[in-house]
Amino acid sequence: MNNSMEQRSDDPTANFSEADLDGNRRHFGEALRRAGWLVPAPGGGPEGLGDAPESVVEGLNRLVRRTAGDVEAEAPQRVRFPGINAFELLQRTDYVASFPQLLGAIATFDGETGDHRRLLRRLEAGEDWADELTRRDYAMVSAACHPLYRALEGTDQDRRVYELVGDCFRDEPSPDPMRRESFRMHEIVTFGDERHCLDFRGRWLEAAHQVLTGLGLQVEIAAANDPFFGRAGKMLASGQRAAELKFEILTEVYPGHQTAIASANYHQGHFGEAFTITAGSDAAHTACAGFGLERIALSLAAQHGTDTRRWPEHVRDSLGLG
Structure with a gap:
């Protein structure tokens, strides 16, 4: 991904091969650990982030917040939920029906x-x-915006916009550093009618694209689908892609292999109906834009190297890394 003619000592993509995806993932992880970007956890649990990537994540949060101030007529209302919520939420959002392979429940003695x-x-x-x-009656939160719908149940939210940063869990272990079981999402969520939500999604697709290219990443927008489970899930995924309900912003960390680092989604009336949230006299439609904070940070390391002091000045300025 790093297109510099001169090979840099802090380039975590230095040992990449055009034809060895598994090897590239392994080399990337090893380089990130040597540079202190990834901190191994005892027992093989999800790895932590070191000082440099945490500073990048903090800068990304500030940048997305500033962008929201430019994109939206009024600053979104900030809300913060823990990384666990009621087990019932998995059922109310249809997560059990659609993504049982990803959920995580909590058990205690x-x-x-x-x-x-x-x-x-x-x-x-x-x-x-x-x-x-x-x-217990608690489960891991799988999407940062899900607790928001439960919190707003029975209310009118026409054209309201919210901002959330949340911890998410999805049970998809992988040796790929870009795919973490526990990760953070920065989301902007809105409620309204179909036209409002589609306009919102369009604005945020453009804004997210500008944010990421402004940080020096090479990205593209593509229609996508969620990983619905089972045979029926294949039909749901096909329908979601055909209706263009989900778009992802992709970047190429590994040669020939793209990874989603942000998305913008239109949920139609799914959450409005499930939680009796209205927009005027009708069930609210919803849309959200999400930024995968760890994925973006690691993509920046792949592009610019692990020494943030050597990153381009405009990138450092955008993230407040001075």
Whole structure:
């Protein structure tokens, strides 16, 4: 991805091969760890981010917020939800029906002393002790905007716009550093009629494209679909793509392989109907624009190198990295 004629010592794409996607993913991860961009977690859990990428993520949040001030007539209302929410939310949003392979529920221990002793015996014996836990009424949030719909249930939200930064979880483990099970999304969400939502999505597709190209990334916009589960999911995915409900902004970190780093989606009346949210006298339609913060940060490392002090001045200025 780095098009510099001179090979830089901080270029995490230095060992990439045109034909070895798995090898490229491995080399990228190794380079990011050596540079302190990725921090390995004990037990093979999701990796953390080091100081440099965290500074980039903070700068991206500020940049998206400034962009929202330019794109929208009024500044969006900021809302923050935790990375867990009611288990019921997975059902209300149709996530269980559409994406059961991605969800994560929370289980805890609520037994007595004897139950604990049995758990410890199984632990010491190296046995699986997970069935000693009980599923709680909480689950991991899979999309930052989902708790917002539940919070606004039964209200009128015509032409309202909200801004959220949230932690998301999707159970899709991968050796690819660009695909994280736990990640952050910066989303801008609106409610209204069809025309309002489509206009909103169009504005944000253009704005997101400008933001990302302004940071030196080579991107393109393409119609896309969500990873619906099963045979019926294939039909849902085909319908979503045919109706152009979802667009992704893609960049090429690995040669010949594109990765989505942002998206803009039109949900029609799905969430308005599910949560009795109105826009005037009708069920609200919704649309959102989402920026994958870690993915964008790692894409910038692939493009400009892992030493942010050497990034182009206009990129450093845009992200406040001075």
